[in-house]
Amino acid sequence: MFELKMVKGSTLQGVLEAILDLVNVANVDCSSEGFSLQALDTEHVVFLSLFFPSEAFQSYRCDEDRSMGIAIADMVDFLRSSNDGDIITIKATDQNLEDITITLESPDKIKTMAIDLRLVDATSQCLKIPDWNDMESDYQAIFCMPSEEFRLNCKSLSVIDDDVVISVNEEVISFSTKGESGCVNISHVMNKTDKPEKASVILTHARGPLSLTLNWRYMKSCAKVSKLFDQVKIGLSTKRPLMVECIIAEKGYIRYFVAPLKEEEGRQRKKAKKKRRR
Amino acid sequence: MFELKMVKGSTLQGVLEAILDLVNVANVDCSSEGFSLQALDTEHVVFLSLFFPSEAFQSYRCDEDRSMGIAIADMVDFLRSSNDGDIITIKATDQNLEDITITLESPDKIKTMAIDLRLVDATSQCLKIPDWNDMESDYQAIFCMPSEEFRLNCKSLSVIDDDVVISVNEEVISFSTKGESGCVNISHVMNKTDKPEKASVILTHARGPLSLTLNWRYMKSCAKVSKLFDQVKIGLSTKRPLMVECIIAEKGYIRYFVAPLKEEEGRQRKKAKKKRRR
DNA sequence: ACGCTAGGTA
DNA sequence: TACCTAGCGT
Numbered sequence: 001m002f003e004l005k006m007v008k009g010s011t012l013q014g015v016l017e018a019i020l021d022l023v024n025v026a027n028v029d030c031s032s033e034g035f036s037l038q039a040l041d042t043e044h045v046v047f048l049s050l051f052f053p054s055e056a057f058q059s060y061r062c063d064e065d066r067s068m069g070i071a072i073a074d075m076v077d078f079l080r081s082s083n084d085g086d087i088i089t090i091k092a093t094d095q096n097l098e099d100i101t102i103t104l105e106s107p108d109k110i111k112t113m114a115i116d117l118r119l120v121d122a123t124s125q126c127l128k129i130p131d132w133n134d135m136e137s138d139y140q141a142i143f144c145m146p147s148e149e150f151r152l153n154c155k156s157l158s159v160i161d162d163d164v165v166i167s168v169n170e171e172v173i174s175f176s177t178k179g180e181s182g183c184v185n186i187s188h189v190m191n192k193t194d195k196p197e198k199a200s201v202i203l204t205h206a207r208g209p210l211s212l213t214l215n216w217r218y219m220k221s222c223a224k225v226s227k228l229f230d231q232v233k234i235g236l237s238t239k240r241p242l243m244v245e246c247i248i249a250e251k252g253y254i255r256y257f258v259a260p261l262k263e264e265e266g267r268q269r270k271k272a273k274k275k276r277r278r
Numbered sequence: 279m280f281e282l283k284m285v286k287g288s289t290l291q292g293v294l295e296a297i298l299d300l301v302n303v304a305n306v307d308c309s310s311e312g313f314s315l316q317a318l319d320t321e322h323v324v325f326l327s328l329f330f331p332s333e334a335f336q337s338y339r340c341d342e343d344r345s346m347g348i349a350i351a352d353m354v355d356f357l358r359s360s361n362d363g364d365i366i367t368i369k370a371t372d373q374n375l376e377d378i379t380i381t382l383e384s385p386d387k388i389k390t391m392a393i394d395l396r397l398v399d400a401t402s403q404c405l406k407i408p409d410w411n412d413m414e415s416d417y418q419a420i421f422c423m424p425s426e427e428f429r430l431n432c433k434s435l436s437v438i439d440d441d442v443v444i445s446v447n448e449e450v451i452s453f454s455t456k457g458e459s460g461c462v463n464i465s466h467v468m469n470k471t472d473k474p475e476k477a478s479v480i481l482t483h484a485r486g487p488l489s490l491t492l493n494w495r496y497m498k499s500c501a502k503v504s505k506l507f508d509q510v511k512i513g514l515s516t517k518r519p520l521m522v523e524c525i526i527a528e529k530g531y532i533r534y535f536v537a538p539l540k541e542e543e544g545r546q547r548k549k550a551k552k553k554r555r556r
Numbered sequence: 557a558c559g560c561t562a563g564g565t566a
Numbered sequence: 567t568a569c570c571t572a573g574c575g576t
Contacts, residue, residue: 071459110467114462115462
């Protein structure tokens with residue numbers, strides 16, 4: 001048996017909302033430690049992996065490990081109909097392996113809404129699970145920044161709305177984009193002092209300068225998630241996808257792994273985007 | 279001669295917009311008391327009946343009773359072109375029994391738009407006019423709820439998007455639906471105290487438990503109409519169609535009578551819907 | 557019939 | 567400000 005309770009508007013709900021931009025179904029693994037989810041966006045550019053430790057919930061119980069494919073979009077649709085103060089329960093029984101039940105209960109117990117959500121096959125989502133501990137050493141640069149700062153960057157970059165280049169060297173991290181209507185460049189001087197300022201970007205480690213290009217649209221979801229947290233941690237590597245991480249309740253995390261653009265893809269996408277652009 | 283005036287965005291306009299989902303032409307009866315309309319949806323599942331008392335309009339005059347078949351869809355199309363503050367006049371003369379004239383007049387009198395709308399034969403719409411006063415005693419349960427609550431229910435149920443079962447007993451009213459991707463159940467504990475809470479469902483009267491199944495899509499129009507009012511009143515009966523009512527300006531009303539699904543119909547409709555779903 | 561654009565609601 | 571729904575055009 002598996003059961004977790006949380007209140008309306010909890011971090012999990014917020015995170016699920018935010019990943020909707022990329023993902024419709026995801027594979028969820030529950031263990032006594034907590035709740036983890038892996039998903040690949042529909043275009044296979046972003047892999048996202050998140051772990052909510054049991055402490056992140058109001059109550060949490062998982063008798064034995066289980067793996068479930070969940071139609072996140074439907075789940076979020078339903079969660080959206082919760083009201084302030086509602087207790088949200090997600091439950092899976094051992095008798096019924098076909099569904100999970102989500103219950104929204106008003107504080108005064110007067111109104112109850114429940115959905116039995118049919119599980120789906122999402123095994124394709126877990127082909128390769130990157131283990132951050134193994135990968136970390138491949139990252140040439142890792143830095144943290146206030147998530148507010150990150151979001152503002154994303155917003156400014158969206159004025160141009162094209163592929164974004166992230167470059168980093170020992171002193172400066174910069175985000176830039178070029179498009180038909182102009183170009184934007186945002187640079188942060190790294191703060192490497194012992195007493196970092198509140199709003200500064202902290203370089204955790206760097207080995208040589210590097211720069212990566214990625215499609216801006218995949219950052220939108222990260223930016224949305226980051227709103228729920230104080231800091232984001234960004235890892236850059238020439239061998240690995242860009243990593244964006246937010247820390248959840250000490251032990252938990254949500255990590256986006258965004259494949260850098262290959263040159264050809266860059267051009268293709270630009271074309272496609274022109275059309276999309278009103 | 280018949281003539282009524284109202285301002286753009288009046289309740290009548292809102293109601294006409296909302297019933298468009300179900301009805302293209304309707305039969306309108308005008309008397310000195312007010313303006314009433316009967317219509318049957320194209321699939322003959324919903325009968326709707328509304329009465330706007332003369333006080334509901336900015337001005338109202340009806341010298342003798344008359345009955346007119348109106349192409350509501352065309353009428354609404356034209357009304358949509360009205361601007362803020364416009365005065366809308368609907369007029370029928372004794373000389374011309376073929377048309378009604380609708381005039382939109384800007385507040386500054388600078389612009390006037392008028393349409394002569396050809397009347398149509400809508401006598402088939404009035405085959406049987408249920409009189410609520412005669413029917414009310416057949417209803418085993420009647421309850422009121424805030425229309426906002428009603429709309430939220432409709433929305434949550436739409437996650438599954440299939441036929442809806444409404445069940446009621448002395449304590450609880452529940453809405454539920456089952457579909458391929460799961461099922462949803464919403465329960466409200468009735469409030470029968472003298473001091474009802476703002477958001478609560480009030481049971482007016484109940485005789486024994488009962489439950490009805492109906493096609494969700496017919497509720498959409500009710501939900502849309504209900505937005506114009508604070509409360510909806512719902513009547514359930516095993517002998518009669520489900521009734522949904524909103525009260526207009528004290529003496530007026532709009533009532534939906536929705537035939538419950540027969541078993542076969544339920545199955546037919548489900549098939550049709552499967553296709554529609556992505 | 558599908559995709560896109562606009563408006564309303566959360 | 568963003569999401570979802572509804573209407574219009576291709």
